[in-house]
Amino acid sequence: KILETYNGVFLADVVGLGKTFITALLLQQLQGRTLVICPPVLKDYWKDSLFDFGIRSFEVESLGKLEHIIKKGLERYDYIVVDEAHRFRNENTQSYANLLDICRGKKVILVTATPLNNTVDDIFAQLKLFQAPKNSTIPGIPNLEKYFSNFRTRLAKLEKTDPEYKKLIKAISDDIRNSILRYVMVRRTRTDVMTYFKQDMKMQGLTFPNLDNPQKIVYKYEGELETIFNNTIKKLQEFTYARYTPLLYYIGNKALSEFEMQQQRNVGGFMKGILVKRLESSFHAFRQSVDRFITSYEKFITMYKNGTVYISKKVDVYDLIESDNIERLEEFVEEEKAHKYDSQDFKKEFIDKLEFDLAILKEVKKLWQTVNSDPKLETFIKELKSKPALKSNKLVIFTESKETGDYIYEALQEEFKGKVMFYSSTGGRHTDSKLTSNHTVSRDIITSNFDPKHKEKRDDLKILIATDVLAEGINLHRSNVLINYDLPWNPTRVLQRAGRVNRLGSNFPNVHIFNFFPTSHSDEHLGLEVNITNKIQMFHDILGEDA
DSSP, X not given: OHHHHHSEEEEOOOTTSOHHHHHHHHHHTOOSOEEEEEOGGXXXXXXXXXXXXXXXXXXXXXXXXHHHHHHHOSTTOSEEEXXXXXXXXXXXXXXXXXXXXXXXXXXXXXXXXXXXXXXXXXXXXXXXXXXXXXXXXXXXXXXXXXXXXXXXXXXXXXXXTSHHHHHHHHHHHHHHIIIIIHHHEEOXXXXXXXXXXXXXXXXXXXXXXXEOOOEEEEEOOOXXXXXXXHHHHHHHHHOOOGGGOGGGGBOSSSOOOHHHHHHHHHHHHHHHHHHHHHHHHOHHHHHHHHHHHHHHHHHHHHHHHTTEEEXXXXXXXXXXXXXSOHHHHHHHHHHOOXXXXXXXXXXXXXXXXXXXXXXXXXXXXXXXXTOOOOHHHHHHHHHHHHOHHHHHSOEEEXXXXXXXXXXXXXXXXXXXXXSEEEEETTEEEESSOSOTTOHHHHHHHHHHHHOTTOSSOOXXXXXXXXXXXXXXXXXXXXOOEEEESSOOSSHHHHHHHHHHHSOTTOSOSEEEEEXXXXXXXXXXXXXXXXXXXXXXXXXXXHHOOOO
16 A cells, blocks of 8 residues: 555564565565665575565666666666665765666665664655655655755754753654654564464464673773773874865865765765774774775875875765775775876865874874784683573674674684684685685575574584674574674664574574673773664664564
């Protein structure tokens, strides 16, 4: 009904309830050709699932191939299914513009347990894929643009720490739920399933595991290490990131549009976040980033002094955050030699700031040269051997950084020889398999060890380390322990990661989640806990969430 009436529907059942199957059941009711757009790692899963449900006239494409889809022509599709649709929540990106083209004039099914990631604008951006922003068919709200911009204005007047901010979020959340989402969204939580499908669950012997309160694994910075850490944070606060925002210093004749200035500020803010975030992930990842930043600055200064500067205008940080490959992102900022500028067309202070930053980076590098301990990893290995929940079960460990993952993998290999696997955007690492970059082989090893539905269950692995490329759409619930080695940029990832092990049909009565936190100072600088808690609270208020 919703799809017919409003040309689109959000299928937003919470993580772990099988949105793919619900989509398949919906497609059984429809006449016409369907295009499914999903993350590359889920293509086979979609093909198999739709096929199992007897759907035949469909195609599945990866969300990285939008331009290719447009080139091939769109006339033949009647329905567009967008899986993990929250990836397209930012309308200032090329991929969003492409998706908008693909959805124009079609009926659109947006599949996502987490339609809201950071702000209410996330929902607005996704609504526009099937509703005209100034001419909507949602009862009582002809102008969606006006409706959302009013919230933006009201929120902008308050500080996030102000208690009034939380109250306003609550009020806005109620409004969005009652005025918009109740018309266009289907969202069921576990509580709904347990209330309305009690008999069904009993007949099939299905249960949901209980989610224990998350536990903290606390590691300490002490003595000299604490001093080094504090000095590092101090220095990073002075860092100007001029290398990543060159056009803000430009005074030549190619004037920048407001959009371009904003993109420069985005990249700057993001690069600023990277270093602190890497420090929280692992010292190893942090050192790697500092080294790359130094090389990057040296090259840029040389280029500047030779009279010409090449600057990219095209870096789309949002697409890259979604991948685990920060090192790739750093190279990307490097390589994109798009536009050529004359060095004398920049303010005099530009080169001073570049030199200043480089000096800071070198001091930071020097600070860390003497550090050879790693309290986070040491604490972790100790806990793995002593905590009952960690000792007896299969474990799933998530990290945001491929480098951190590699580093933990090496360390745990020594302790648990042959029982550990690491999976990231470049493939898998495991002692037995030479075929490390082969995704299909790696995924088969993972599912045969962690997915209860796999045809031949194996028990070679005790520990799976993964980056967030594995946080979506895969069953890992032969494990009931999830460890966040670091906390994601994007708060809804926390829910998605947990959803890998907290699924219907788990054989465990309880699911355990462990999060790492540094004691002493880093969280003050990262503001991680407060920030993530605030966003998740807003998520609960608008959408309702049961975990």
